[in-house]
Amino acid sequence: MQLTTLLLILAAMAVMSFMVGRQRAIGTAGGYRQIKTLHSLPKYYGYYAAIWCGIPGLILIAFWLAIADSVILDRVIESLPADLRNLPESQLSLVINDIKNIAVGQFASPDSRAELVVAADLYTALHSSARRILSGLVILLGMIGLGIAWLRLRPELRARNHVEGMVKLGLVLASTLAIFTTVGILASVLFEAVRFFQKVPVTDFLFGLTWSPQTALRADQVGSSGSFGAVPLFTGTLLISFIAMLVATPIGLMTAVYLSEYATRRVRTWVKPALEILAGVPTVVYGYFAALTVAPLLGDIGEFLGLEVASESALGAGLVMGIMIIPFVSSLSDDVINAVPQAMRDGSYALGATQSETIKKVVLPAALPGIVGSTLLAVSRAIGETMIVVMAAGLAANLTANPLQAVTTVTVQIVTLLVGDQEFDSAKTLAAFALGLVLFIVTLGLNVLALQIVRRYREQYE
Amino acid sequence: MAVEAVRQDITEELGRTDNKVDLPSMSELASYVADQDTESGSEADSPTVGDYTAADPVMTVRDCNVFYGDTHALIDVNLDIGRNEVVALIGPSGCGKSTFIRCLNRMNDTIDIARVTGDLRLYGDDINARKTDVVLLRARVGMVFQKPNPFPKSVYENVAYGPRLHGLASNRAELDEIVQTSLERAGLWDEVKDRLEEPGTGLSGGQQQRLCIARTIAVSPEVILMDEPCSALDPIATARIEDLIDELSQNYAIAIVTHSMQQAARVSQRTAYFHLGRVIEVDTTDKVFTNPGHKLTEDYVTGRFG
Numbered sequence: 093m094q095l096t097t098l099l100l101i102l103a104a105m106a107v108m109s110f111m112v113g114r115q116r117a118i119g120t121a122g123g124y125r126q127i128k129t130l131h132s133l134p135k136y137y138g139y140y141a142a143i144w145c146g147i148p149g150l151i152l153i154a155f156w157l158a159i160a161d162s163v164i165l166d167r168v169i170e171s172l173p174a175d176l177r178n179l180p181e182s183q184l185s186l187v188i189n190d191i192k193n194i195a196v197g198q199f200a201s202p203d204s205r206a207e208l209v210v211a212a213d214l215y216t217a218l219h220s221s222a223r224r225i226l227s228g229l230v231i232l233l234g235m236i237g238l239g240i241a242w243l244r245l246r247p248e249l250r251a252r253n254h255v256e257g258m259v260k261l262g263l264v265l266a267s268t269l270a271i272f273t274t275v276g277i278l279a280s281v282l283f284e285a286v287r288f289f290q291k292v293p294v295t296d297f298l299f300g301l302t303w304s305p306q307t308a309l310r311a312d313q314v315g316s317s318g319s320f321g322a323v324p325l326f327t328g329t330l331l332i333s334f335i336a337m338l339v340a341t342p343i344g345l346m347t348a349v350y351l352s353e354y355a356t357r358r359v360r361t362w363v364k365p366a367l368e369i370l371a372g373v374p375t376v377v378y379g380y381f382a383a384l385t386v387a388p389l390l391g392d393i394g395e396f397l398g399l400e401v402a403s404e405s406a407l408g409a410g411l412v413m414g415i416m417i418i419p420f421v422s423s424l425s426d427d428v429i430n431a432v433p434q435a436m437r438d439g440s441y442a443l444g445a446t447q448s449e450t451i452k453k454v455v456l457p458a459a460l461p462g463i464v465g466s467t468l469l470a471v472s473r474a475i476g477e478t479m480i481v482v483m484a485a486g487l488a489a490n491l492t493a494n495p496l497q498a499v500t501t502v503t504v505q506i507v508t509l510l511v512g513d514q515e516f517d518s519a520k521t522l523a524a525f526a527l528g529l530v531l532f533i534v535t536l537g538l539n540v541l542a543l544q545i546v547r548r549y550r551e552q553y554e
Numbered sequence: 555m556a557v558e559a560v561r562q563d564i565t566e567e568l569g570r571t572d573n574k575v576d577l578p579s580m581s582e583l584a585s586y587v588a589d590q591d592t593e594s595g596s597e598a599d600s601p602t603v604g605d606y607t608a609a610d611p612v613m614t615v616r617d618c619n620v621f622y623g624d625t626h627a628l629i630d631v632n633l634d635i636g637r638n639e640v641v642a643l644i645g646p647s648g649c650g651k652s653t654f655i656r657c658l659n660r661m662n663d664t665i666d667i668a669r670v671t672g673d674l675r676l677y678g679d680d681i682n683a684r685k686t687d688v689v690l691l692r693a694r695v696g697m698v699f700q701k702p703n704p705f706p707k708s709v710y711e712n713v714a715y716g717p718r719l720h721g722l723a724s725n726r727a728e729l730d731e732i733v734q735t736s737l738e739r740a741g742l743w744d745e746v747k748d749r750l751e752e753p754g755t756g757l758s759g760g761q762q763q764r765l766c767i768a769r770t771i772a773v774s775p776e777v778i779l780m781d782e783p784c785s786a787l788d789p790i791a792t793a794r795i796e797d798l799i800d801e802l803s804q805n806y807a808i809a810i811v812t813h814s815m816q817q818a819a820r821v822s823q824r825t826a827y828f829h830l831g832r833v834i835e836v837d838t839t840d841k842v843f844t845n846p847g848h849k850l851t852e853d854y855v856t857g858r859f860g
């Protein structure tokens with residue numbers, strides 16, 4: 093039986109249980125007019141029955157999905173002849189792949205051995221019998237569950253509270269899912285990064301000044317053993333982020349001040365959505381803009397001034413990234429500035445300060461911690477930004493502070509390392525995970541710090 | 555005259571006798587109000603009881619009206635504030651006391667929907683004129699708020715804020731001098747002289763309010779407006795501020811809004827009673843509290859409502 097069919101059957105059983113439970117509740121109460129003698133509304137008894145019927149089966153299915161395949165594979169491997177069974181792990185996994193492919197009838201490669209075909213048959217047989225057993229168990233569990241619910245169902249049963257508990261459990265599961273995913277991502281990145289650091293020492297990676305990740309494809313190749321000094325990537329990332337913040341911080345802040353202090357309500361209703369549109373432009377579009385509009389423009393200006401501007405300069409990428417971040421800075425700062433109490437402004441006005449004096453001397457200093465926090469959040473955005481730099485910053489890992497030259501960033505290198513056919517255990521590919529880990533740690537640190545600052549600031553005025 | 559105002563008047567009258575009586579409907583009231591408004595000399599137009607002028611006026615207000623959008627918050631208000639005197643503004647909540655004093659230094663400008671008309675003068679200068687320099691006006695007419703609102707800066711910087719803005723000190727020594735005298739006159743110097751660099755927000759509520767007063771007098775205003783300056787303070791801090799007001803009145807004209815009859819009696823020479831946007835009665839504080847000329851004033855000061 094297919095899994096989808098099984099799930100449908102289970103759902104149908106749950107619906108049926110709902111109706112049975114509801115009906116039974118009304119029955120025990122002694123008719124529809126007597127339902128006020130029940131502890132809960134009849135529908136809660138229905139849900140109660142449906143939960144008893146459906147949930148155990150669902151749990152069983154989830155459990156089966158998690159372990160069945162590996163258990164079955166173990167059995168299949170045991171059945172293989174000794175020479176295959178004792179292969180090293182990497183080759184064994186190839187054999188297993190072959191078996192699976194044969195099992196689904198994809199291709200029986202002509203040189204595959206007869207044992208593999210036998211194993212594939214075993215694999216199929218085990219799977220189908222396992223699924224039969226599963227189906228039987230799930231349906232049985234559903235019926236047992238309904239039976240239990242039926243027996244327990246009494247007018248004084250607190251069905252409503254039980255249902256409440258299940259709802260809460262569901263919500264908790266949903267919210268922990270996001271956390272577990274984050275942890276999972278971190279773990280996988282960490283795992284691969286550790287493998288990288290077994291090949292390349294951490295210190296070489298963190299402090300090396302040369303980045304050229306071309307490793308030899310064949311053992312007899314010479315001259316490209318790969319060099320994984322990530323410093324040029326870090327400086328490139330910092331340079332571009334710095335230029336971006338140089339653009340975004342003043343413009344974003346001034347926008348926020350204008351919007352929160354000067355703008356009339358009419359202006360605000362137009363400008364705020366416009367800024368949100370800016371925030372909603374896909375970054376790949378900013379990428380075109382950087383590569384096709386800004387970069388040539390900078391080149392022309394550079395030529396005019398007698399400066400040499402690389403076609404993929406840090407300046408171009410930084411400028412466009414700055415524009416992308418403006419709405420981010422402005423909307424966060426706007427919130428922070430609005431949180432400064434009006435009484436503070438009134439105090440300043442009452443002493444004869446003008447509006448700009450009040451903003452400069454009272455509002456901004458009072459909002460400063462929050463503004464710093466929001467700027468840090470924007471920095472972490474800039475560091476993690478990928479698409480603009482992929483399109484507009486170069487690939488050359490130059491160690492330079494000159495914004496007119498091409499530099500490359502951590503994110504760009506991760507993309508180039510992983511795009512295309514890759515061997516997943518070469519140092520070159522694993523380097524991407526090490527870079528990802530650094531990126532993750534830095535942005536996480538920045539975010540935590542920024543949120544901490546913003547929160548502390550909020551408390552001050554509550 | 556607002557229909558609601560009449561209705562509320564009646565409610566208040568009834569509240570004291572028998573509130574089981576059916577009130578006339580809004581439409582009945584509206585026709586009644588229309589009649590009243592056409593009659594000359596009706597109660598609506600009746601002049602303020604008592605004498606609203608001062609012998610030696612610093613500020614004069616004539617026919618002041620304030621609108622918040624469609625709400626008529628102040629109606630034909632006349633009132634003077636004399637030199638070296640404390641005027642107490644009393645009246646039930648929402649009667650327009652804050653609105654009134656905010657007219658005197660144009661703080662109502664900060665409210666978009668507020669519109670002020672009338673003839674308001676500070677030593678003959680038109681306060682409300684379009685060409686009036688609001689910034690200068692506010693330096694001449696200082697204001698202390700209900701809730702202490704020191705800036706999140708050091709005690710020193712709080713007091714130095716105004717003098718710095720207006721360039722009152724040409725060097726650090728002069729500024730130090732201004733800060734010290736202001737704090738001394740606000741009666742705060744002894745308590746903070748060793749913690750001038752600590753944040754002003756770290757002081758106690760009463761100290762903060764005195765800091766705000768010091769901040770206000772540091773720019774040497776001619777008038778000080780105080781909007782319930784003691785409502786957030788305990789009795790001891792209140793007493794200190796009251797002493798301070800007494801002292802300050804030797805140099806400044808002061809208008810103080812208060813909800814405490816005792817406080818008005820203690821600190822002020824004249825008292826104005828506000829009711830539903832009008833000044834009902836102005837007279838010497840003594841007279842207002844012992845022998846009020848208007849029924850509403852009497853009801854209020856004897857604590858029958860408000």
Ligand SMILES: Nc1ncnc2c1ncn2[C@@H]1O[C@H](COP(=O)(O)OP(=O)(O)OP(=O)(O)O)[C@@H](O)[C@H]1O
Binds near residue numbers: 627
């Ligand atoms: N910013 C504003 N917008 C609209 N209406 C306002 C505003 N400020 C005050 N009002 C209205 O004006 C009237 C007078 O208010 P005001 O604050 O002057 O009263 P008050 O006498 O100071 O009262 P309280 O003793 O409670 O401080 C009230 O009806 C109030 O609702």
Ligand SMILES: [Mg+2]
Binds near residue numbers: 651653781
């Ligand atoms: Mg008030």
